[in-house]
Amino acid sequence: MNNPIIELTATQTTELRNIWDGNKDLLNPDDYLFIKVKLGRPQAKLTKNQAYRMMMTLAKAGYIEPPVWLVELFDPK
Secondary structure (H helix, E strand, O other): OOOOEEEOOHHHHHHHHHHHHHOHHHOOHHHHHHHHHHOOOOOOEEEHHHHHHHHHHHHHOOOOOOOHHHHHHHOOO
16 A cells, blocks of 8 residues: 555644644644644544645644654654
């Protein structure tokens, strides 16, 4: 599968939700709402492409400290 589903833990979901909500004012409303819906579950499920888009959207908005576990999904050790 080229675009696998990533199942986040409840802790990871909460961490990303807090980061996402904390940067709401810096994000395009369409980007914000799409990921906000995805993070609405207790344990979010994102495709690998959606997670990458989220990370890059945050970076473009000026947030440069994504969780290490998120970066490692795309740049494994």
